[in-house]
Amino acid sequence: MAIAEQDGNASGYAAPETNYINNGYGLKSWLLTKDHKRIAVLYMISISIFFAVGGLFAGLIRLELLTPQGDFSHSDTYNKLFTMHGVVMIFFFLVPSIPATLGNFLVPIMIGAKDLAFPRINLLSWYVYIIGGTLGVIGILAGGVDTGWTFYTPYSSTYSNSNVLIVAFAGFLAGFSSILTGLNFIVTIHTMRAPGMTWFRLPLFIWAHYATSIIMLLGTPVIAITLVLMMLERAFGFGFFDPRLGGDPVLFQHLFWFYSHPAVYIMILPSMGVMSEMIACISRKRVFGYEFVAFSSVAIAILGFLVWGHHMFLSSQSTYAGMVFSVITFLVAVPSAIKTFNWTATMYKGSIVYNTPMYYVMGYLGLFLVGGLTGLFLSNMGLDIHLHDTYFIVAHFHYIMVGGQVMGYLGGMHFWWPKISGKMYPEALGKASAVLVFLGFNLTFFPQFVLGYMGMPRRYHSYPDEFQILNVASTGGASVLALGYLLPGIYLIWSIFKGANAPQNPWGAKGLEWEVADTPPTTFNFESTPVVTEEAYQYGPIEEH
Amino acid sequence: MAEHHNSPTVGTYLAVFSALMVLTALTVWAAFQDLGPYGDLVAMVIACTKATVVIVFFMHVKYSSRLLWLFVGAGFLFMLILFAFTMADYASRGWLGAPSSYYLSIQ
Numbered sequence: 063m064a065i066a067e068q069d070g071n072a073s074g075y076a077a078p079e080t081n082y083i084n085n086g087y088g089l090k091s092w093l094l095t096k097d098h099k100r101i102a103v104l105y106m107i108s109i110s111i112f113f114a115v116g117g118l119f120a121g122l123i124r125l126e127l128l129t130p131q132g133d134f135s136h137s138d139t140y141n142k143l144f145t146m147h148g149v150v151m152i153f154f155f156l157v158p159s160i161p162a163t164l165g166n167f168l169v170p171i172m173i174g175a176k177d178l179a180f181p182r183i184n185l186l187s188w189y190v191y192i193i194g195g196t197l198g199v200i201g202i203l204a205g206g207v208d209t210g211w212t213f214y215t216p217y218s219s220t221y222s223n224s225n226v227l228i229v230a231f232a233g234f235l236a237g238f239s240s241i242l243t244g245l246n247f248i249v250t251i252h253t254m255r256a257p258g259m260t261w262f263r264l265p266l267f268i269w270a271h272y273a274t275s276i277i278m279l280l281g282t283p284v285i286a287i288t289l290v291l292m293m294l295e296r297a298f299g300f301g302f303f304d305p306r307l308g309g310d311p312v313l314f315q316h317l318f319w320f321y322s323h324p325a326v327y328i329m330i331l332p333s334m335g336v337m338s339e340m341i342a343c344i345s346r347k348r349v350f351g352y353e354f355v356a357f358s359s360v361a362i363a364i365l366g367f368l369v370w371g372h373h374m375f376l377s378s379q380s381t382y383a384g385m386v387f388s389v390i391t392f393l394v395a396v397p398s399a400i401k402t403f404n405w406t407a408t409m410y411k412g413s414i415v416y417n418t419p420m421y422y423v424m425g426y427l428g429l430f431l432v433g434g435l436t437g438l439f440l441s442n443m444g445l446d447i448h449l450h451d452t453y454f455i456v457a458h459f460h461y462i463m464v465g466g467q468v469m470g471y472l473g474g475m476h477f478w479w480p481k482i483s484g485k486m487y488p489e490a491l492g493k494a495s496a497v498l499v500f501l502g503f504n505l506t507f508f509p510q511f512v513l514g515y516m517g518m519p520r521r522y523h524s525y526p527d528e529f530q531i532l533n534v535a536s537t538g539g540a541s542v543l544a545l546g547y548l549l550p551g552i553y554l555i556w557s558i559f560k561g562a563n564a565p566q567n568p569w570g571a572k573g574l575e576w577e578v579a580d581t582p583p584t585t586f587n588f589e590s591t592p593v594v595t596e597e598a599y600q601y602g603p604i605e606e607h
Numbered sequence: 608m609a610e611h612h613n614s615p616t617v618g619t620y621l622a623v624f625s626a627l628m629v630l631t632a633l634t635v636w637a638a639f640q641d642l643g644p645y646g647d648l649v650a651m652v653i654a655c656t657k658a659t660v661v662i663v664f665f666m667h668v669k670y671s672s673r674l675l676w677l678f679v680g681a682g683f684l685f686m687l688i689l690f691a692f693t694m695a696d697y698a699s700r701g702w703l704g705a706p707s708s709y710y711l712s713i714q
């Protein structure tokens with residue numbers, strides 16, 4: 063991308079004496095920082111904690127489902143467990159996961175800027191997130207909430223006796239944190255690109271984050287308003303969703319899914335950006351059809367706003383509206399498929415490097431493929447009548463959101479870990495974790511496709527005996543998956559203290575963050591503003607063997 | 608990136624403020640008139656006019672770059688999508704002899 067001064071694996075690389083990590087010590091220097099890289103680290107720590115909390119709830123759900131009888135938890139407790147698993151994982155882990163951590167860290171560096179456009183707003187977004195998270199935890203400790211993460215009316219607004227108000231407000235605040243992040247990214251990408259960094263020289267990671275930011279900015283206010291309407295009805299009896307007061311409960315579903323379907327793309331697009339970067343690097347090739355991959359991100363962001371009714375085929379939504387939503391949903395498969403095909407085409411005749419990021423890329427491609435294709439089953443109105451609210455749908459969205467996003471999050475975390483921490487992680491353990499996650503994930507969620515097809519509904523704590531074998535497999539897989547997630551947590555922290563120092567560009571990757579910025583970067587990223595003279599991913603010619 | 612071609616003057620602000628006040632009074636007056644089914648429409652038109660005035664002058668959109676216009680426009684476009692698709696559902700519920708229209712007819 064820019065003129066490479068250092069050779070890829072140059073040994074004897076001397077890390078800069080002061081970098082963003084040792085530039086200032088003490089809690090205050092972190093909690094009041096305006097450095098996008100430190101804010102990314104703050105997010106990384108807090109998001110990991112919420113991931114662990116959400117994972118704990120998932121573990122308890124799987125434990126209950128080990129046996130057909132509802133013997134481990136009371137049905138009320140079970141309702142709270144799956145609700146809090148969903149709320150924590152979606153609002154406090156998946157939505158901010160990649161944008162707030164890797165995005166925060168890399169967006170300014172990749173475009174050759176010193177920081178984001180609004181560093182104080184960036185810090186504010188973390189505080190808003192933390193206040194929301196704290197309220198969520200208070201709501202959980204005070205007895206939890208049992209509406210499902212979807213907060214459907216009239217149950218949430220009228221009947222539930224759990225802490226709906228405080229947890230919904232926590233989700234409202236988390237939304238504002240993501241609006242602030244999206245706003246910051248859009249302004250930064252528009253106004254702070256280094257000289258020579260034209261739109262079509264941007265790394266695809268940036269395109270993906272730009273598309274994500276559009277959704278955050280246009281969609282999140284709607285969920286915020288929707289939650290407020292629901293809270294007003296619950297607290298003060300305003301009539302928005304209660305038919306006795308002139309409202310309509312299905313209106314809540316419209317408003318809720320107007321955000322929450324595009325939110326799926328908030329969760330998956332950043333991961334696609336991570337994949338584009340890693341695939342180019344491990345194949346030593348420019349991403350095949352760069353422009354198509356870039357525009358497919360934008361197409362996904364826009365089409366994603368036109369399909370929300372596919373969650374409502376079995377509400378009282380009209381059949382005609384359902385048909386329109388169904389057809390547009392099929393269309394979303396096109397840009398997703400463009401990406402998948404272009405990634406595999408990138409690897410074709412590439413010089414593949416078999417390292418940990420590559421293992422995560424392969425895992426991602428497999429899981430996203432299954433998740434995406436089963437989405438086509440569900441966008442079919444007729445078939446959806448059979449599959450709606452069964453374990454089939456649970457399996458489908460976990461393949462997309464966990465298979466897709468978490469593979470990208472972990473893979474990206476490994477890929478850029480040397481840049482973030484200045485340390486190398488143990489390669490063998492990295493590969494082992496990718497394999498464990500892939501196997502554990504499939505063992506957990508593939509049986510759920512079968513269970514759902516056989517008719518097992520979601521959100522019940524007991525089930526008929528014939529479903530037990532598959533549920534035992536799923537719970538067993540969840541333990542393997544937990545191990546796969548725990549492992550990187552351990553060795554990445556270990557590497558901070560005991561790992562070997564990372565060279566500036568351990569993968570010989572292209573991009574300003576690898577070629578120009580130090581490892582770890584200095585506080586203002588670059589000594590002087592870099593000038594970009596070539597397109598992204600200009601890897602040299604591949605040697606014939 | 609010339610953000611401020613010409614900033615609004617105090618006079619502009621006062622004019623906008625009085626316009627908002629007049630429109631508020633109009634809303635109150637209209638609320639007491641029997642306009643039949645058009646009552647909601649009139650109230651909505653006045654409210655939208657007020658919102659537009661606030662966005663264009665008080666929020667400085669008039670004095671901002673074309674790029675900002677694009678983003679403000681995008682916000683409205685997507686709001687329109689939200690309304691149009693939702694209303695399309697409500698409008699077309701009775702088109703098919705499906706159970707939903709049956710329940711509507713016995714109400």
Ligand SMILES: [Cu+2]
Pocket residue numbers: 322323326369370372373
């Ligand atoms: Cu959806």
